[in-house]
Amino acid sequence: MKILIVEDDAETADYVARGLTEAGHLVDRAADGREGLFLAGSGDYDVLVVDRMLPRLDGLGLVRALRAAGVRSPALFLTARTGVGDRVEGLEAGADDYLGKPFAFAELLARVNALARRPPLQSEVTVLRVGDLEMDLLRRSVTRAGRRIELQPREFRLLEYLMRREGQVVTRTMLLEGVWDFHFDPRTSVVETHISRLRGKLDRGFGTELIHTVRGAGYTIRAPDNAPG
Incomplete structure (x- = not known):
């Protein structure tokens, strides 16, 4: 080695x-x-x-x-x-x-x-996409429908975590561990606050939501075409 x-x-x-x-x-x-x-x-x-x-x-x-x-x-x-x-x-x-x-x-x-x-990461995956939302992991940039969206580092990490699990329900505990590296509940609204800010930046001016709340479970990100009717 x-x-x-x-x-x-x-x-x-x-x-x-x-x-x-x-x-x-x-x-x-x-x-x-x-x-x-x-x-x-x-x-x-x-x-x-x-x-x-x-x-x-x-x-x-x-x-x-x-x-x-x-x-x-x-x-x-x-x-x-x-x-x-x-x-x-x-x-x-x-x-x-x-x-x-x-x-x-x-x-x-x-x-x-x-x-x-540890198994090697699939380094060929450098761009994540959910519908018209695109994240370039190398350039650290996010666009929706070609429009650049400015994110803070923590917001970027939160969005990356969600996009890598497109269509899956992600719990608050999973986000605390995967995004904040907390292995305990800090008893704050840090997750909810960041999700709210991220939604505002992703959805404002586009008319369709990408991040959805799954009541009693957590959150999921999916393209509008995959949303329930």
Whole structure:
């Protein structure tokens, strides 16, 4: 397995690289975010191990740039920033896992191996469509009937989650976990508020609704032709 370590602390990078090499993996290293972005941009790595606090380009910016460019190599943040907000922010940026420092190498190795076992994403799917609504995942753009719709990052993620499940009923719990990475109920109206805002942006001026409430169950997105008569 080919692994890229993006870490500016030489001692930590040496320790991780030595352990991964002893475990039979091929390891490359980058000492700052810009170099890491250049190397990882090739898409040749099975797993990326990335520190958050990096010179020139931080880990969040690195992973976001890779995801925006369509690079889907699994990424694990290895960092001293371990608060709940930090973990949520890292996962929202596009990371697949998060491990705090100090760490046990055995756990790091197990997590790296687990990421490598995940089935690859179908990278050829870069555009999602529901009726006249189109989402370009690479350009991070959304249009309906050719008209551009400006979305905030969370709205974009929410819409992507719904569009990938066109015609399916998506529950509030599924949205909290899949869009906000909450594995508990925050007891707020965050889902309802964002759904309302998203509906306003998608439906205003078009005359037909795309996002539908399924009473007592959740929400679904479907083209008008598929709506019940």
